[in-house]
Amino acid sequence: MNLLVYKTLDELNKDLADYIIKIAEMSIEEDDKFDFVLTGGSSPKALYQYLATECQHRIDWGKVYFFFGDERNVASTDENYNGLMAKKTLLDPLNIKEDHIFYVNTSLAPEDAAADYKKALDKHFKNQEINFDLVLLGMGDDAHTASIFPGTDLVENNKATVAAVYVEKLNTHRISLTAPLINQADHVAFLVFGENKAEAIKHVIGDEEKDFSKYPSQLINPVDGKLTWFTDEATTSLLT
Numbered sequence: 001m002n003l004l005v006y007k008t009l010d011e012l013n014k015d016l017a018d019y020i021i022k023i024a025e026m027s028i029e030e031d032d033k034f035d036f037v038l039t040g041g042s043s044p045k046a047l048y049q050y051l052a053t054e055c056q057h058r059i060d061w062g063k064v065y066f067f068f069g070d071e072r073n074v075a076s077t078d079e080n081y082n083g084l085m086a087k088k089t090l091l092d093p094l095n096i097k098e099d100h101i102f103y104v105n106t107s108l109a110p111e112d113a114a115a116d117y118k119k120a121l122d123k124h125f126k127n128q129e130i131n132f133d134l135v136l137l138g139m140g141d142d143a144h145t146a147s148i149f150p151g152t153d154l155v156e157n158n159k160a161t162v163a164a165v166y167v168e169k170l171n172t173h174r175i176s177l178t179a180p181l182i183n184q185a186d187h188v189a190f191l192v193f194g195e196n197k198a199e200a201i202k203h204v205i206g207d208e209e210k211d212f213s214k215y216p217s218q219l220i221n222p223v224d225g226k227l228t229w230f231t232d233e234a235t236t237s238l239l240t
């Protein structure tokens with residue numbers, strides 16, 4: 001595990017963009033494509049805008065396939081739909097073709113949307129192991145990542161799949177990659193900043209004894225891949 005701590009969000013996003021471009025270049029050279037899982041929420045907005053502007057000409061974006069680590073069970077036109085935020089900030093500005101973007105179909109019931117997404121992944125990976133080049137993750141102040149929330153049955157899901165989960169505290173369903181599926185990736189990167197996440201990261205990274213149900217981000221530990229945390233000083237202030 002590699003923990004990177006930045007003074008400013010600009011420095012963090014610039015370095016994270018360089019890291020993404022480097023993995024994209026390696027993947028495109030090896031396989032002629034880059035399978036990239038995007039995170040949702042508010043944290044990646046500035047990063048996506050930076051990629052779409054400053055990094056517009058650094059790689060062939062036509063060779064990138066975009067996926068989502070999790071999705072909220074709302075219409076694709078709803079501002080809370082993770083896909084819409086990525087579309088506005090990254091995918092439309094880069095003119096990414098629709099057949100390179102794997103949105104979660106939330107017009108289906110959550111269980112069906114999860115099964116539909118898994119089917120699309122299996123097809124893309126030609127029914128071989130689903131092995132993303134890079135999974136970008138965020139983390140909530142409750143230590144959830146993707147939509148693996150504390151106390152939900154998704155924490156216990158030990159299958160590499162896509163699952164629907166009911167999140168009681170939000171009174172809603174979510175659709176999410178499971179931790180074993182994320183852990184099959186070659187690279188996993190967390191993008192976490194801000195003081196409100198200091199307590200969570202203290203436990204996720206700092207605790208010797210793991211409590212996955214309380215701190216689901218502890219589940220992320222790539223089997224053969226590399227894990228990197230892109231953080232700031234405020235978030236890591238409680239780590240000793």
Ligand SMILES: O=C1O[C@H](COP(=O)(O)O)[C@@H](O)[C@H](O)[C@H]1O
Binds near residue numbers: 042140
């Ligand atoms: O609900 C979600 O939250 C996390 C963290 O979001 P943030 O707004 O604190 O950046 C995010 O990683 C996840 O994709 C999203 O669905």
